[in-house]
Amino acid sequence: MTTPLRIAIIGAGDFAHEHARSIAGLPQLARLVAAVDPTLERAQALCVAHTITSAYTDTTEMLRQEQPDVVAICSPPHTHAALTIQVLRAGAHVICEKPLALSLAELDAIRVVEAETGRTCTGIMQWRYGSGARFVKSLVESGKEGIPLLTICNTLWYRPYSYYEEAPWRAQWETAGGGVAMTMGIHAMDMTLWLMGEWIEVNAITSSLDRDIEIDTLALAHVRFNGGGLASFVNSTVSALQESYVRIDTQLLTIELTHLYGYENKDWRFYRRPEQSVETWHDAALRTWEHTFGSEPGSIATQYAHVLPLLRDGYGTPTDIGALRPTYEFLAALYKSAATGQAVKRGTILPGDPFYSSMRG
Numbered sequence: 001m002t003t004p005l006r007i008a009i010i011g012a013g014d015f016a017h018e019h020a021r022s023i024a025g026l027p028q029l030a031r032l033v034a035a036v037d038p039t040l041e042r043a044q045a046l047c048v049a050h051t052i053t054s055a056y057t058d059t060t061e062m063l064r065q066e067q068p069d070v071v072a073i074c075s076p077p078h079t080h081a082a083l084t085i086q087v088l089r090a091g092a093h094v095i096c097e098k099p100l101a102l103s104l105a106e107l108d109a110i111r112v113v114e115a116e117t118g119r120t121c122t123g124i125m126q127w128r129y130g131s132g133a134r135f136v137k138s139l140v141e142s143g144k145e146g147i148p149l150l151t152i153c154n155t156l157w158y159r160p161y162s163y164y165e166e167a168p169w170r171a172q173w174e175t176a177g178g179g180v181a182m183t184m185g186i187h188a189m190d191m192t193l194w195l196m197g198e199w200i201e202v203n204a205i206t207s208s209l210d211r212d213i214e215i216d217t218l219a220l221a222h223v224r225f226n227g228g229g230l231a232s233f234v235n236s237t238v239s240a241l242q243e244s245y246v247r248i249d250t251q252l253l254t255i256e257l258t259h260l261y262g263y264e265n266k267d268w269r270f271y272r273r274p275e276q277s278v279e280t281w282h283d284a285a286l287r288t289w290e291h292t293f294g295s296e297p298g299s300i301a302t303q304y305a306h307v308l309p310l311l312r313d314g315y316g317t318p319t320d321i322g323a324l325r326p327t328y329e330f331l332a333a334l335y336k337s338a339a340t341g342q343a344v345k346r347g348t349i350l351p352g353d354p355f356y357s358s359m360r361g
């Protein structure tokens, strides 16, 4: 039996508890050894709630004392890149909450440090890991259902004023890195971009309606994919009826997902074209996919279960920086398109472009 990875958590706020619960549920793979938060009481509360031995207020001190194998970063977005670089240089792998970086410049800087240190950074993007998304990815990639033609991807969520008052970083460009697209729609858009293949152009509009905050509460985008498929992305934090919805129409099939913050197998549905009456081998695959792909939800626990063995054995992960960069480039293009009123093509936001170093340009 291999020794469990020693994991520390940096940032002991609301969502750190989900990480701690998820890691604690994998005792064969990992052991929580420390929590860090500038507010000692928060670090201590996380330790008490999840039986973690040591609470710290200082990351440098924690890294020196504990020498963890992996560090989970759950602090606010504006701290992610600097903490990731510090942790990689201290010799640990990083699993970092979204948004992993505030810009392509930060993302590329992390890549340089990965190459220097031989340690890797994995972004949290838990919806890529559930059984349903992995099955649909294999279905689309097989090409047996034809190419994806049209995709609808809606993140229609609701965040009251109190959400921003409890943690003011959530309402500001400088600390959140963007609004609904960057911090909420990122989950569904990332999964959809990953399922659809290479995006090539985006046209977007954003608005900050109905909340007295500087970041976007509405972000809409039309996207063109290599191969000609089109997508509509709609993101909101001001929608009373909340829903996360993804629908992919391929040439032979409609794939539909309806849920809110994390899907299960039952949330995925598959529909044949109306005129198709003869059962194909693939219809059998649609009925039996759960036998092959299991019943893992799109959750933080599922992501840890997949990623920790890969890190332990020295592999990259499905959401390492190389795998996630197209999504962050897409976000930069979305915000650039919304700011300039122009379509933005993939590969055009390069060093020197204001949108390379900030989503706000």
Ligand SMILES: NC(=O)c1ccc[n+]([C@@H]2O[C@H](COP(=O)([O-])OP(=O)(O)OC[C@H]3O[C@@H](n4cnc5c(N)ncnc54)[C@H](O)[C@@H]3O)[C@@H](O)[C@H]2O)c1
Pocket (backbone or CB within 6 Å): 010, 011, 012, 013, 014, 015, 016, 036, 037, 038, 039, 042, 059, 074, 075, 076, 077, 079, 097, 098, 099, 124, 126, 167, 183
């Ligand atoms: N993947 C998801 O589904 C999901 C869901 C919710 C939040 N998140 C992400 O998790 C992160 C944290 O969100 P939250 O809602 O828990 O925030 P939060 O404000 O509740 O907690 C953040 C904590 O980080 C601490 N902190 C601030 N600066 C720090 C630093 N330099 N070093 C260490 N700790 C520091 C704060 O004191 C606070 O306790 C964000 O990036 C957010 O986008 C992800």
